[in-house]
Amino acid sequence: MKYLKIILQISLLFLFYYIGEAIQSAFSLFIPGSIIGMLLFFTLLSGRLIKVEWIADGIDLLMRDMPIFFVPVTVGVVQYLDFFYGKGSLLIPLVMLSTFLIIGISGFVTSLLLKKEVDIHD
Amino acid sequence: MxxxxxxxxxxxxxxxxxxxxxxxxxxxxxxxxxxxxxxxxxxxxxxxxxxxxxxxxxxxxxxxxxFLGPIVVALALPLYRQLDLIKKYAQTIFIGIFAGSIIGIITGIIGAKILGFEDWIIQSVAAKSVTTPVALSITDTAGGNLSFAAVFVMIAGISGAMFGPLILRLLRIKHPVSRGLGIGTASHAIGTSKALELGDLDGAVSALSMTISAVVVSFLVPLFLSLL
CATH class of the missing domain: 1.20.1280 (Monooxygenase)
Incomplete structure (x- = not known):
């Protein structure tokens, strides 16, 4: 019974994913179908049309080991190792620099806004 | 066989x-x-x-x-669970995440362009700041290479988790909301586990920032790529 419930809960994620994909292709939207499915699912959760306890177990189970699902795609880089030994290696410092800028700038902007909020309340 | x-x-x-x-x-x-x-x-x-x-x-x-697509759908649950925290800091959170996401996309795209990389590589690097399943969906829709995107996401995660706390200290950013938001927006789940070490609020804000930024970035990447 417990396994059946978890299978049904995970099937629901597939259903929302396929609905999202269908909406994306029907309206030729530029946003990924998976995101559309997620927003739809989020809307139904927020509107209490889907109750958390109906779906939580299966989703929590899936999310606990989420990284396993990224393994095959990541392993795919094996086909391009030469690229990363060569010019592609430049992309590593680029991604790092861009990451540091995000942390610095979004952190800084947020602290300014938080300070302003405190000032208003004072 | x-x-x-x-x-x-x-x-x-x-x-x-x-x-x-x-x-x-x-x-x-x-x-x-x-x-x-x-x-x-x-x-x-x-x-x-x-x-x-x-x-x-x-x-x-x-x-x-x-499972890659359905896992993106699953992210709605943690987002829903954090609704109270999101409402409490709504405006601050959205502006902060928006600022960080735009900087990440622009520096990634322009940097790869300046270094002379082809379009499909630029399309693979654009969404590197968001959690892997969403980055893969965005990259797939944009026409990039999924394996490359997965590697860039991992580099963004690991480097942000390693150096994020140091960057925040150097900039004297001390509020847990600012710290969590910076790390979560830049380094998704890998950063979030680091943010949790800084504090509970850091971790919670990092987790919600990673999900909200994923949605924001999925709207912004196609827009910026269309300008190429």
Whole structure:
């Protein structure tokens, strides 16, 4: 019974994913179908049309080991190792620099806004 | 041997290696012992040494790939659970995430362009700041290479987790909301586990920032790429 419930809960994620994909292709939207499915699912959760306890177990189970699902795609880089030994290696410092800028700038902007909020309340 | 059984073997190997690396990570938590990093590394070396093609490996891997889209849908649940925290800091959170996401996309796209990379690489680097399943969906829609995107996401995660706290200290950013938001917007789940070490509020804000930024970035990347 417990396994059946978890299978049904995970099937629901597939259903929302396929609905999202269908909406994306029907309206030729530029946003990924998976995101559309997620927003739809989020809307139904927020509107209490889907109750958390109906779906939580299966989703929590899936999310606990989420990284396993990224393994095959990541392993795919094996086909391009030469690229990363060569010019592609430049992309590593680029991604790092861009990451540091995000942390610095979004952190800084947020602290300014938080300070302003405190000032208003004072 | 039929393709089906070859698939089963590679599926089993992937799961077993992942289970082992998860134990290793629990014992020695470090960005370089992350299960996704270790498992992928071990399998890449294994395929290289044994001269097995990626196509053979994918006879099993393709079944795991089926879950990538539905996992994006699953992110709605943690987002819903954090609704109270989001409402409390709504305006601050959205502006902060928006600022960080735009900076990340622009520096990624322009940087790769200046370095002279082709369009498909630029399309693969654009969404690197968001959690892997969403980055893969965005990259797929944009026309980039999924494996490249996964690697860039991992680099963004690991480097942000390693250096994020130092950057925040240097800039004298002390509020847990600012710290969590910076790390979560830049370094998704890998950063979030680091943010949790800084504090509970840091971790919670990092987790919600990673999900909200994923939605924001999925709208922004196609817009910025269309300007190329």
């Amino acid at each position: 039929t393709n089906f059984w070859i698939g089963i073997i590679f599926l089993t190997i992937s799961i077993v290696v992942y289970a082992i690396t998860k134990k290793i990570y629990r014992k020695y938590p470090n960005p370089f012992t992350l299960p996704i990093f270790l498992t992928s590394g071990i399998l890449i070396i294994g395929l290289g040494v044994s001269d097995i093609s990626y196509q053979s490996y994918m006879l099993g891997g393709q079944w795991i790939d089926l």
